[in-house]
Amino acid sequence: MLPGSGYTNGYLPHGSSEKRIGLSPRERFRRGSRSSRDSRSGHGFRVSGQERPRCTEFDMAYFQSYSHVGIHEEMIKDRVRTETYRAAILQHQSSIAGKVVVDVGCGTGILSIFCALAGAKRVYAVDASEIAVQANEVVKANNLSDKVIVLLGRVEDVEIEEEVDVIISEWMGYMLLYESMLGSVITARDRWLKPGGLILPSHATLYMAPITHSERYSESIDFWRNVYGIDMSAMLPLAKQCAFEEPCVETITGENVLTWPFVVKHVDCYTVTIQELESITTRYRFTSMMQAPFHGFAFWFDVEFSGPAIFPANIHGYSPPVASSDTYSPGSSQRKKRSKSNEALVLSTAPEDPPTHWQQTLIYFYDPIEVKQDQVIEGSITLSQSKENPRFLNIHLEYASGGRSFVKESVMR
Numbered sequence: 001m002l003p004g005s006g007y008t009n010g011y012l013p014h015g016s017s018e019k020r021i022g023l024s025p026r027e028r029f030r031r032g033s034r035s036s037r038d039s040r041s042g043h044g045f046r047v048s049g050q051e052r053p054r055c056t057e058f059d060m061a062y063f064q065s066y067s068h069v070g071i072h073e074e075m076i077k078d079r080v081r082t083e084t085y086r087a088a089i090l091q092h093q094s095s096i097a098g099k100v101v102v103d104v105g106c107g108t109g110i111l112s113i114f115c116a117l118a119g120a121k122r123v124y125a126v127d128a129s130e131i132a133v134q135a136n137e138v139v140k141a142n143n144l145s146d147k148v149i150v151l152l153g154r155v156e157d158v159e160i161e162e163e164v165d166v167i168i169s170e171w172m173g174y175m176l177l178y179e180s181m182l183g184s185v186i187t188a189r190d191r192w193l194k195p196g197g198l199i200l201p202s203h204a205t206l207y208m209a210p211i212t213h214s215e216r217y218s219e220s221i222d223f224w225r226n227v228y229g230i231d232m233s234a235m236l237p238l239a240k241q242c243a244f245e246e247p248c249v250e251t252i253t254g255e256n257v258l259t260w261p262f263v264v265k266h267v268d269c270y271t272v273t274i275q276e277l278e279s280i281t282t283r284y285r286f287t288s289m290m291q292a293p294f295h296g297f298a299f300w301f302d303v304e305f306s307g308p309a310i311f312p313a314n315i316h317g318y319s320p321p322v323a324s325s326d327t328y329s330p331g332s333s334q335r336k337k338r339s340k341s342n343e344a345l346v347l348s349t350a351p352e353d354p355p356t357h358w359q360q361t362l363i364y365f366y367d368p369i370e371v372k373q374d375q376v377i378e379g380s381i382t383l384s385q386s387k388e389n390p391r392f393l394n395i396h397l398e399y400a401s402g403g404r405s406f407v408k409e410s411v412m413r
């Protein structure tokens, strides 16, 4: 998912070409009520003891960005994404049929409809973007209005007068955590999920690996050394800054990766907390498997669709089945390995897997570092929600190799 297409790293502009169609939203579907949280307490639901987060101007711009058809078209056309979700719903059909589901951020309603077709008794399709108006039309056109209840509002604000058996959501941003939508899934879980209920996806893992990418470097930087026979090297500092100051969303291949990846963060959606996501720091250590210019780091993620019972260790801390720098094996073998061990479907955005609209996120250095085979690359990475806008990601990267050390700060905005 992404607000905006291509490498924008941002939200679509306000107010551009939004259409209001026909009747008011209220006439066409139920709008999520914004009654106070206290009104829930008599119904036996779990409510977090915390104030619900305020809907800021940044949030409003974010929801506005999702009212445009292009974003939804791109997500739905990403067959790896959409078909893996559909396969996961079918795989968990026995936990969905006859049950109550909430779709956190339903968009056009596609996942809600998949769940209804899989036999769900009732699906609450919640979205704070006006795209929910369209979702309601789609639901009606498919004669599913008796099963799918579209609520226009934030998950943090809408009221659902019953507990749910299943939460489904497509919340993943670039580098997994950009957009900070996982917090809303956690809110939904803590507000409505029955004990033992199902969350799809259930687990997520963010990986990083050092990469070499001479073509990309030449294209943006070396190009300036000789332009129609003119030495334009004076442009180099500006070219490096413009090309590499911020993270880039691009597609690389397994051939760009210098060694096995490292797990930056493993998330268990059954137990993760909002506080845990505010700032994540991890130390890493790689050993380069080849001699090559080292241009930066790639980040990607996968999500897994497991039931809670598959991981009895959930409550006490869960160890991921793969993905330390030592145990990961590239290529489809990773997915096969995971499927074999726990039968869970995995949606992967790894460079060696079929491409998705998330591509990979690259943090390039301003200058490459020559590494030899077996040379150690080590350091730390901190990902934290920006104070300015929690949907932005501040990235503090420290890296050292061959006796030299560096720090790179960037913001994914």
Ligand SMILES: C[S@@+](CC[C@H](N)C(=O)[O-])C[C@H]1O[C@@H](n2cnc3c(N)ncnc32)[C@H](O)[C@@H]1O
Pocket: 001, 002, 062, 063, 066, 072, 075, 076, 104, 105, 106, 107, 108, 109, 110, 111, 126, 127, 128, 129, 131, 153, 154, 155, 156, 169, 170, 171, 172, 181, 184
């Ligand atoms: C990545 S899209 C997924 C849309 C749809 N589920 C799909 O798979 O095509 C995420 C959607 O979640 C909505 N969203 C994000 N945070 C939300 C929140 N706190 N409450 C309600 N909707 C939210 C956005 O407006 C957006 O439409």
